[in-house]
Structures are given as structure tokens and as C-alpha cells.
Amino acid sequence: xxxxxxxxxxxxxxxxxxxxxxxxxxxxxxxxxxxxxxxxxxxxxxxxxxxxxxxxxxxxxxxxxxxxxxxxxxxxxxxxxxxxxxxxxxxxxxxxxxxxxxxxxxxxxxxxxxxxxxxxxxxxxxxxxxxxxxxxxxxxxxxxxxxxxxxxxxxxxxxxxxxxxxxxxxxxxxxxxxxxxxxxxxxxxxxxxxxxxxxxxxxxxxxxxxxxxxxxxxxxxxxxxxxxxxxxxxxxxxxxxxxxxxxxxxxxxxxxxxxxxxxxxxxxxxxxxxxxxxxxxxxxxxxxxxxxxxxxxxxxxxxxxxxxxxxxxxxxxxxxxxxxxxxxxxxxxxxxxxxxxxxxxxxxxxxxxxxxxxxxxxxxxxxxxxxxxxxxxxxxxx
Numbered sequence: 001x002x003x004x005x006x007x008x009x010x011x012x013x014x015x016x017x018x019x020x021x022x023x024x025x026x027x028x029x030x031x032x033x034x035x036x037x038x039x040x041x042x043x044x045x046x047x048x049x050x051x052x053x054x055x056x057x058x059x060x061x062x063x064x065x066x067x068x069x070x071x072x073x074x075x076x077x078x079x080x081x082x083x084x085x086x087x088x089x090x091x092x093x094x095x096x097x098x099x100x101x102x103x104x105x106x107x108x109x110x111x112x113x114x115x116x117x118x119x120x121x122x123x124x125x126x127x128x129x130x131x132x133x134x135x136x137x138x139x140x141x142x143x144x145x146x147x148x149x150x151x152x153x154x155x156x157x158x159x160x161x162x163x164x165x166x167x168x169x170x171x172x173x174x175x176x177x178x179x180x181x182x183x184x185x186x187x188x189x190x191x192x193x194x195x196x197x198x199x200x201x202x203x204x205x206x207x208x209x210x211x212x213x214x215x216x217x218x219x220x221x222x223x224x225x226x227x228x229x230x231x232x233x234x235x236x237x238x239x240x241x242x243x244x245x246x247x248x249x250x251x252x253x254x255x256x257x258x259x260x261x262x263x264x265x266x267x268x269x270x271x272x273x274x275x276x277x278x279x280x281x282x283x284x285x286x287x288x289x290x291x292x293x294x295x296x297x298x299x300x301x302x303x304x305x306x307x308x309x310x311x312x313x314x315x316x317x318x319x320x321x322x323x324x325x326x327x328x329x330x331x332x333x334x335x336x337x338x339x340x341x342x343x344x345x346x347x348x349x350x351x352x353x354x355x356x357x358x359x360x361x362x363x364x365x366x367x368x369x370x371x372x373x374x375x376x377x378x379x380x381x382x
Contacts (some may be wrong), residue, residue: 001128002158002183004028005221008124009136012117014103014110020215021114022136023121024179025090029056030221032098034189035199037216044068044075045099046217056224058096061086062177063114064138064164068101071108078111085115087334100177100217102139102164136158137177139257141165141375147245152272153231157184159222159238163246165253166349176203178218184235185223191338197218198213202243204310207282208254218243251365256372260367261291261349265305267318269358273310277353278364280308288369294344296325296337304351316356320348 004027032053035320036046043070056367059083068075085093091098101109124132134144141164151157163177199218252260268274281287284304290297293313298319303343306314319327322343 001130001159002181003127003176004183005181006125007129007133008121008126009068009129009132009134010117010124012063012110012121012122013113014063018138019132019136020063020065021117021121021127021371022133023059024062024133024181024221025059025122025125026057026221027098029058031186031188032057033192033195033220033339034194034223035203036220037213039214039216041070041214041311043101043215044071044079045101046215046333048076048344049077049098049100049217052095053219056096057098057221058092059086059090060100060219060221062099062100062133062179063103063109064101064103064137064139065103066107066109067103067215068107068109069105071106074108078109081111081251082109082114082118086118089118096146098219100137100179100219102137102177102215116169130160130162134164137162137164137245139164142253144180145246145249145253147242147249149242151182151184151231152234153184153228153240154344155228157182157231157235159184159235159242161242161246163250165250176213176216176218176250176319177252178203180218180220180239181224181243182221182235184228184231185225186227186229186232186235190227190232191220191222191235194239198236198240198243201240202247205363206247206251207279208251208257208367237247248365249347251367254367254373255376256370256374257367258370259291259347259349260365261351262363263351263353263366264361264363265353266361267316267355267357268360268362269311271360271362273308273312274355274360274362276311277305277308277355278362280304281351282366284366285369288366291344291349292368292370294341295324296321296335296340296344298332301351301353302327304331312355313357318356319350320354322346332345
């Protein structure tokens with residue numbers, strides 16, 4: 001809980017069932033910084049927020065069940081209409097309200113329905129109501145994702161983050177939203193690089209299905225006023241911890257997933273080479289189904305590595321699964337297949353691919369590919 005920030009979540013009827021409209025309200029203006037999807041097709045809330053996030057804000061309204069993406073000028077116009085109504089209820093300027101959406105692409109927001117829900121949403125605002133807010137932004141998530149830490153500077157500060165995401169998850173962002181709130185006073189200009197780096201090392205290191213969405217947004221809200229630079233190092237560390245924990249929650253909650261696979265590619269000449277190979281293995285349907293079946297089919301792994309379009313020396317490749325060497329110099333090392341299947345039948349699997357060609361490395365988290373993933377996504381709109 002953070003003094004001066006109130007949260008609420010209600011069912012407005014955007015979705016057939018459950019909470020679908022969340023509000024975070026700041027009694028005093030707060031600074032904000034955002035990271036957005038790299039998909040060239042971007043949702044209306046990103047186009048809208050980019051124009052107003054350069055000054056302090058008082059609220060963010062988030063909805064699930066409708067992505068408000070590919071809705072033309074009307075998608076942005078709908079947000080302006082809602083901002084006008086909400087600003088009157090909150091007693092703020094409409095330019096002090098941010099938005100975020102998640103859900104089905106191509107549908108306009110049910111503006112009238114949402115506006116009708118705003119008075120009840122406002123009355124539901126409470127300091128300790130962040131779980132309601134977190135539930136309101138969920139789509140196929142199975143639980144609300146909330147993480148908190150304490151920052152130590154001249155005094156103790158709080159930092160708390162929420163996130164949603166389970167499918168359409170890919171590095172460089174995916175169908176995920178995350179909001180991090182703190183009463184630590186620091187300016188956006190001072191932490192812009194810190195925040196960007198934290199995003200690259202957390203949310204950009206997870207993938208569920210290799211699909212990049214139109215709506216991905218990570219926004220950080222910090223207190224305005226005189227900065228407490230004594231706490232800057234601890235803020236940096238705690239921000240990373242919160243964002244890392246949220247990103248791991250997302251991949252663990254991957255649609256239909258039964259396992260999380262931590263892939264590390266090491267021994268590369270360049271970090272970008274290690275990254276391309278790690279990402280290629282992480283999104284390969286063949287490797288992901290092998291993990292689902294606890295099948296130590298290392299041929300799928302080495303084939304994906306060779307298809308990453310980076311230089312490598314096949315004769316040097318080593319593959320280690322759950323601490324057990326499977327391949328040395330691209331040749332199988334004899335192993336007990338049944339024993340290894342049992343070792344792979346875990347919630348978390350460690351895979352290391354060593355190229356033995358340099359000192360650079362990169363790691364990423366992915367999931368297995370299951371029958372349930374197909375069931376969930378085959379009927380997402382119905």
C-alpha cells in the first residue's frame with residue numbers, strides 16, 4: 001500500500017463476466033515513464049498516452065476485454081470522451097489521465113457502458129484495493145500478479161507493481177500490461193535509462209508463444225517533488241526485482257503452460273548472436289512440444305540454433321539439460337533417456353547451449369506448448 005494512491009476495479013460489462021475496468025488515482029500528480037510494444041501496429045491508448053505522458057498525471061484507467069486497437073481515429077476519440085467524463089468525477093484536467101487496454105483487436109470500446117460505470121468505480125477507490133485493480137486487467141490470466149518491495153533512502157519508500165499477461169507473449173513485448181507505483185521521489189529524466197534497461201532485462205526476457213501484440217505497455221509512476229538521491233541505488237535494485245518477479249509470473253502463467261524453461265546460450269562471440277539463438281530456440285514449436293512431452297530430443301534444439309541466422313561453429317556446440325550433458329562437439333553423449341525424462345518432468349527446466357566460441361551470453365524464459373494453449377486460443381473470441 002502506498003499513501004496517496006487509491007485503486008479500484010469493477011465489472012462494467014465490457015466482458016461477459018468478471019472485473020474489466022480498473023482505476024488508479026493519485027491524490028497528488030505523479031511522474032510517469034512508459035515502455036511500449038515495438039509492433040508497428042499500436043493500440044489507441046499508446047497513440048493517446050504518448051502525447052500527454054511528458055507531464056505529471058493524476059490517474060490511469062485500464063480496461064480488459066477490448067484492445068481498442070485498429071479502431072482508427074475513433075479509438076483515440078473514444079478515449080478523449082471518456083477522459084472528459086472521468087476528469088469531471090475526479091476533479092482533474094482531462095490531460096492528466098492515462099489509459100491502457102487489453103483484449104480483442106479490432107473492436108471499439110463500449111464508451112457509453114464504461115462512462116456509466118465511472119461513478120461506481122470512483123466510489124470503490126481505496127488505498128488497499130490494488131488486488132481489485134489487478135483483477136480488472138486480467139484476460140486469460142489465472143491469478144492477479146502483484147509484487148512489492150521497500151526502498152531505503154533518507155526514509156523508507158514503497159514500490160508495488162501489477163501485471164497481466166499469459167498469452168501473446170514475446171520479447172520486445174506482448175499482450176501484457178504492467179504498472180509500477182512508488183512514493184519514491186525521483187524525476188523521469190534521471191531514471192529513464194534505468195527503467196529502459198530494467199525492461200530489457202525483465203519483460204523482454206520472457207516469451208510464451210512468440211507473438212508480439214499491439215498493446216504492450218509498462219508504465220512507472222514516481223512521486224514528484226524534491227528528489228531523494230540517497231535512495232537511487234536501492235530504487236534501481238528494487239525496481240529490477242519488482243519487474244523481474246512480474247515477468248516471471250507472466251511466463252509461469254503462460255496459457256496452458258505446464259513448465260517454464262530457462263534457456264541460456266553462452267560462449268558466443270557477440271551478445272546479439274547469443275540472443276538470436278536463445279530467442280529462436282525459445283519460440284520453436286518443436287522444442288516447446290518436446291519440453292511438454294519431457295522428450296530430450298536435443299536435435300530440435302541444435303536445429304533451431306543453426307536456424308538463428310548467426311555465425312556459429314557446429315563442431316563446438318555443447319548442450320546441457322537439467323545439469324546433464326547431452327551433446328559435446330555436436331555429437332550425442334550417451335545418456336539414460338528414461339532417467340532424463342524424469343529429470344525433465346519438473347515445473348522448471350534449465351537448458352544451456354554453449355557455443356564455445358567466445359565469452360558473450362544471453363538468457364531467456366519460455367514455456368512448453370500444450371493442448372490447452374490451442375484450446376484457449378482457438379476460442380478466444382467466442
